[in-house]
Amino acid sequence: MVFNVIMKKKLLFLLCILQGVLSVSQAQNTQRNIAYTDANVRFSVISDGVLRLEYAPDGVFVDDASHLAVNRLYPQATYQLKTSGGWIEIATPKMKMRYKKNSGQFTDRNLVITAAKGASPFTWKPGIQQKGNLKGTYRTLDGMDGDTQSQTWVADTKQGEKLKLEDGLLATDGWTFIDDSKGLLFDNDPDWNWVKERPANGGQDWYFMTYGRDYKAALKDYTLFSGKVPLPPRYAFGYWWSRYWLYSDKEFRNLIDNFHTYQIPLDVLVVDMDWHYTEKGKGGWTGWTWNRDLFPNPKQFLGYLKDNKVKVTLNLHPADGVASYEENYSGLAADMGIDPQSKQTIPWINSDKKFMQKMFKHILTLMEKDGVTFGGWIGNKESMTRKLRT
Template sequence: MKNLFLFLILSVLTGGKNYTQAASSRDAIVYQEKDVRFTMLAEGVVRMEWSPSGQFVDAPSFVVVERNLPVPEYKVHHKGEWVLIETAKMEVKYKKHSGKFTSDNLMIKAVNGLKPFCWKPGMQQKDNLKGTFRTLDGYDGNYSTYKNQEMPLEDGLLARDGWTLIDDSADFLFDDSDWPWVKKRGAGEGQDWYFMAYGNDYKGALKDFTLFAGKVPLPTRYAFGYWWSRYWSYSDK
């Protein structure tokens, strides 16, 4: 029963799609060392990996299910001990052979009129647009009548800061079996980050997110059952 329940949950999470162990596009790997790899997924999305073992992850994860993507336009420049990766939306600057990503060896800034920002590891968003909340029980609007406080929404994908960092370092992976199943990452496998630069283009950011996270399935209307209200009549439209 437990295995059946897990199977159903995974089917919902993956939208029923059979994801394969597809390797990342070699052309999209814009810079690589023995323990560091940068992959450009879109003009506003870069994947940054640091692996102390030198083993990089190409298997799909719970968050990132699409690995083979069209290669966006980019330029790579080498300036002394630094490598610069440029797209139409951002400039990534990394100090060569410096290992683990820190505020001293990695920086990303907006370019070409995108809402200005200059990001370094460790920086926190200041104006996240927030995401979801588990339940509305006991809430009057956004205020809890039980706890006497406003609803503490989780951080969401988008922010007025103009950038988002997704840390996929510890998320589960899918294996390469006939029906891909979950597996844990090895302990201490480093950093696996996805940086999104979008400025005020929130719609474009959502589109970029679905490129690597997969399309979001829309449930059919009848799946929600009957809609009703004890106060007034209304339809599902």
Template sequence: MNRNNSSCKQLVLASALSALTLTAAAQNDNIVYKDSNVRFTLVTDGTVRMEYAPDGKFLDNKSFIAVNRSYPEVKYKKSETAKKVVISTDYLTLTYTKGSCPLTERNLSIVSAKTKKKPTDGKRIIPFAWHPGQKDAPGANLKGTYRTLDGYDGDSRGDTGKMPIEDGLLSRSGWTLIDDSEGYVFDNSDWQWVAHRPNEGKTQDMYFLAYGNDYKKALHDFTVFAGKEPLPPRYAFGYWWSRYWCYSDNELRQLVSKMHSYSIPMDVLVVDMDWHYTEEGRGGWTGYTWNKRLFPS
């Protein structure tokens, strides 16, 4: 009986150790190079995470940008000497000079992979050469979004010039850098609390995406570490009516009736703001008191 109990305990202990080993591997998989201050992790064959930590305490917590830390297996080649390490995939070649951190243009570079294969799907690797601190070519970024369209006619607003749209994920240069060095991170309590980064303000945490003109790959690779967005609800793709106008209840009924008469499937009707009082002292841009003149009931 004692021997059986001992065997059971050993099996349980072995199972627990195995689980811990798998957990640790899941947190640190695809690490292709690591020394006392620098760590490189392949997220995909076109995306590499590059970290510098002055005390060697690398971040495995999830950040607001990077919610995934476990990645699928990536095929790569690595050559290493006493001074340098070279990591190559089908999309990029990273070269790092050892013992010369933090990461700068003097010790780190990434160039497009050399390939003799002719693309059959129209996608190709755009030649590039990048180093830390390098900016994208002017006009190359395909841009992202802006907080409001109010007051704009197309992408212009009166005499103020073009809309200052921020840079987006895609670029005609064939590469994108996402710097998460100062981004917020979570602690390890089920995503409930924001935590400080180790050596806050002194570390580097960057993601380099190489994709050529395969923009779908760029979007896919981003989701591997940033997570996937849920699909919007079906009604969000339908017709929305919103007009900054002082509608009354009967006018809205007439509007909806006219939509039906023309067989226009209106999914969302926005009553902008005059449903509540907007007079000075009674409302303005806020308030929840219905305007009885427009909506008696």
């Protein structure tokens, strides 16, 4: 028995060393893969199936990570570059790109991408649209009866309208064009990487992917520049329970007991908005203070859930900000430069780095310390347009 434990520890140690060596090796084998650059254009080969195409009228190219593309270093790629004559030509095993030298921003007159010999045939120029997009997701399914909107209060769709899924990443066309020209960038702050706007210089920052019907290869290529997708924790794949109802601490405990009685596994409990006060003068649709009428001792309630191995998240509707009647208002207001005596509501601007730092300090992190498993189930009543503050 002791021998087995020692062997397991040695094996774990060796695996850790091997993982470290592999990580260093992978980091050393990544590079920017810039195939061609001049005063105004730059072309990078992310993989044999992905190109990055940049046009910068002022000659200033973007090296910072963006919301879309967090990686700027890629594995070594195979390509051929030709610059003779009046055209720049980059060929990979999957495609060939041609751009007319010194011809300005990318248009259908100076840029064309075609399939490589033996690959699924296609010809793409700027402006050509996909015909077989496999679609993606939608912001909310509120009010949907199947694929038809049954309610009148949902802003995204009118009653009787069919669900119109957004375009997704993949298409039967075998190629995907992505325009990141106006996407937000990150500021490289080592303490908390935050958003910043791109220079308004009329530049173009494009990605072109080709994959035929090899959709798995397309997803892998996408992660090379967009970043790997973290695996959610195991409990996230389990049974979630949520109901929009005025529950109390005692009623939730009875609910958990019933799950045990009927031997139904429960992984995540979503406590809807009545966890906080909702009556005028103490709360509303937005709230940050536990309703002591329903939850006399929130920490004990959260501890009970932990003892029963149930993760918990709270329904949040943050759009109305933090009002003066909230328990932690004074500290947050002071840190935001607002006189607490003024009772001025602190607006919710989640693009404001200072506000979000103080929001975590005074409210959100304290919730987690009390036992809330993860940050909150964000409701759909929030405005789709918010002021960007960087």
